[in-house]
Amino acid sequence: xxxxxxxxxxxxxxxxxxxxxxxxxxxxxxxxxxxxxxxxxxxxxxxxxxxxxxxxxxxxxxxxxxxxxxxxxxxxxxxxxxxxxxxxxxxxxxxxxxxxxxxxxxxxxxxxxxxxxxxxxxxxxxxxxxxxxxxxxxxxxxxxxxxxxxxx
Amino acid sequence: xxxxxxxxxxxxxxxxxxxxxxxxxxxxxxxxxxxxxxxxxxxxxxxxxxxxxxxxxxxxxxxxxxxxxxxxxxxxxxxxxxxxxxxxxxxxxxxxxxxxxxxxx
Numbered sequence: 001x002x003x004x005x006x007x008x009x010x011x012x013x014x015x016x017x018x019x020x021x022x023x024x025x026x027x028x029x030x031x032x033x034x035x036x037x038x039x040x041x042x043x044x045x046x047x048x049x050x051x052x053x054x055x056x057x058x059x060x061x062x063x064x065x066x067x068x069x070x071x072x073x074x075x076x077x078x079x080x081x082x083x084x085x086x087x088x089x090x091x092x093x094x095x096x097x098x099x100x101x102x103x104x105x106x107x108x109x110x111x112x113x114x115x116x117x118x119x120x121x122x123x124x125x126x127x128x129x130x131x132x133x134x135x136x137x138x139x140x141x142x143x144x145x146x147x148x149x150x151x152x
Numbered sequence: 153x154x155x156x157x158x159x160x161x162x163x164x165x166x167x168x169x170x171x172x173x174x175x176x177x178x179x180x181x182x183x184x185x186x187x188x189x190x191x192x193x194x195x196x197x198x199x200x201x202x203x204x205x206x207x208x209x210x211x212x213x214x215x216x217x218x219x220x221x222x223x224x225x226x227x228x229x230x231x232x233x234x235x236x237x238x239x240x241x242x243x244x245x246x247x248x249x250x251x252x253x254x255x256x257x
Contacts, residue, residue, distance in 0.1 A: 011185055011188055012188065015188050015191060015192070018169065018192060018195065019195065022195045022198065022199060025162065025165075025199055025202070025203075026202060028157070029202055029203060029206045030206065031202060031206070031216060034202060034216060034219055034220065037220060037223055038198075038223065041223050041224075041226075041227050042191075042195075042223070042226075045227055045230075046191065046226065046227060046230045049230055049231065049234050050184065050187070050188065050230075050234070052234075053184060053234045053237055053238060054184055056238060056241070057184070057237065057238065057241040071178070071179060072179055074178070075174075075175050075178035075179045076175060078174070078175075078178065079171040079172070079174045079175040079178070080171075082171055082174065083167055083168065083170075083171040086167045086170075086171075087164060087167055090160050090163045090164060090167065091160060091164075093160075110213070110216075113213060113217070114217065122217050125217075125221055129221055129224045129225070132224075132225065132228055133224060133227070133228050136228035136229075136231055136232050137228075137231070139232050139235070140231045140232050140234075140235035141235075143232070143235040143236055143239050144235040144238050144239055
């Protein structure tokens, strides 16, 4: 419904439900920290950004324009074919899950592994991500800044 | 708890979310809704990473960290994209993909 609703705000609220569902998936899979990150970053950050920009760029009761039925049919065909291919592969493949008996991941463990530089350490991607986030912040500010127009 | 759920069920759900996102990306005209569809796709991929990491390689947390990095990149991407949209709207009063043709040639 997040992709078919013709009112923009409703689409964003449906996205909120999808995000909650994904966070619940993470909880079910015992990854508490990832669920918390999902809630904070997506629902706290990205969704608020979406709602802000929707309110800034459109009027409340404005409906989106209807797309041509040909395009809808083509898109539906593409996604249905892709989904059926992937689903057939998934249902035919036999996984042998090795579910470990509850590894009990603590936040301290995650932190040390995130910053260790030995085997299975993730300090390099961590730093790359931090630089990327800094660059994205600066870029967002520069792009969205209003240029001074000469008085006419 | 997770012994009751087979891995393939989680993969099926994430596949459905993924292709819902693809469908939305192909049909929508408004840029914000296209970005929402991209978020759906990223979330489906995150579910896949975490589920496969938990079920098949649960001793090293690789999928966990990868999902974490994907969330970070998604945040950066959404911020930059929305800054671009606001700037576009300020200049040409529209954020539909059909009408944004100024930078085409």
